[in-house]
Amino acid sequence: MDDHGPPNSLSRRDAARVFHPYAAAARVDLDGPMVIARGEGIYIYDEDGKDYIESLAVLGAVSLGFGNKRLAAAAARQIETLSFYHTFQTKTNPPVVALAERLLAIAPPPMAKVFFTSSGSEANDTAIKLIWFYNNALGRPAKKKILSRHGAYHGVTIATASLNGLPANHRGFDLPLPGFLHADCPHHYRLGRESESEAAFAARMADELEQLILREGPETIAAMFFEPVMGAGGMIFPPADYCRRVEAILRQYDILLVDDEVICGFGRTGRMWGAETYGLRPDIVTIGKALSSGYMPIAGLMVSDALHDVVRRHVETLGVWGHGYTYSGHPVAAAVANETLAIYAETDILAHVRRIAPVLQAGIARFADHPHIADVGGVGLMASFELVSDKRTRKPFDAGLAVGPHLRANALRHGLIVRAIGDRIGFTPPLVIDEAGIAEMFRRFARALADTTDWLSQSR
Ligand SMILES: Cc1ncc(COP(=O)(O)O)c(C=O)c1O
Structure with a gap:
């Protein structure tokens, strides 16, 4: 007999009707949420x-x-002013413009544009599509494979779950999709060889990444997705020098670096970005979560000028960048994100x-x-x-x-x-x-x- 309250308890009503993310249904039934x-x-x-x-x-x-009362007030003000409008085609709204400006002012390396989504998964998914689009624009249709790492976590859409290096996101879902490759996880404690120093381990990891790239053919690999600190995969801190070595290899083979700051961004690592803490210069930065202190579902990606320029020119030939979410740049979410960033700045x-x-x-x-x-x-x-x-x-x-x-x-x-x-x-x-x-x-x-x-x- 379970013990989660009388028949009309919230817990029982939930267990009977809510399909929970990341849950074992039987466990929810037994324990009650x-x-x-x-x-x-x-x-x-x-x-x-x-x-x-x-x-x-x-x-x-x-x-x-x-x-936080300021965030509540910012949401209420914006709901009363303009509760929702899309940003498709040539529409915009004041909070979204202000937010893009604020983000570009603090981007780790300089970035040209911000694309807004509601979740980190959508941000990373958009980054994959953008990268494929970019390589098509450059006339390199074969350069499409995407690298990530065992233990990585980048989301749960079909493509981002394929990026993940976690069996639970693949089992039973027919994933990963073809063309998603996983390099080793830089976990010195678990994967370091006996008496292998962190520095030697970092060098070996980088070397193995290079071997993987060479085996697959660098001309077939478009990008690598990279969390500065791997979060959902076990909160694993990279050994010194590992990030610098990885980036050098990616540059050598003309592979874009997507820095997933969904967890590490906005001060979590002691600097504004994990990329600054670990010395990375990404081409795309994905953000979410602390962008609005979690108060509103808003996320996005910042894109370098070089990349955006190629995409923009290709869009001119195709007629439209056929991608966007109803809630890309939602004004209420953007207003809360603006207030969040203002609080970060004012309170240092x-x-x-x-x-x-x-x-x-x-x-x-x-x-x-x-x-x-x-x-x-x-x-x-x-x-x-x-x-x-x-x-x-x-x-x-x-x-x-x-x-x-x-x-x-x-x-x-x-x-x-x-x-x-x-x-x-x-x-x-x-x-x-x-x-x-x-x-x-x-x-x-x-x-x-x-x-x-x-x-x-x-x-x-
Ligand atoms: C590093 C990282 N990227 C992406 C995501 C996916 O974000 P969301 O759950 O908002 O789709 C997460 C979620 O935990 C994450 O930790």
């Missing part, structure tokens, strides 16, 4: 009023925390992140002595580690034990939302978190960890 009723600052509250710290800022989106969010990041990193580092915690690391307000059975041999836990999900469930009981990707645990708290918030987050986490360690010792 957790009803999140409201949020304030770094806290969310369930329908019984119990509080939880959102240590991943709702999938990395809610950078300014919950209940980057300075705050740089000041508070060492507190997060020191907090997580304190768990490095734990007998089952390894590969502790991070950058800016991103930090992760791996739960392992044996630290000396790096032996993972038996997957059937589901140690990570167990820890996540214990954290929930102690009022903490944490991310468990298998046995990798990650923290990406709202950017506005302060010292007290971080201390409380790790207090709650320590309790969940203690429960998990007890359970582990009992189950042995």
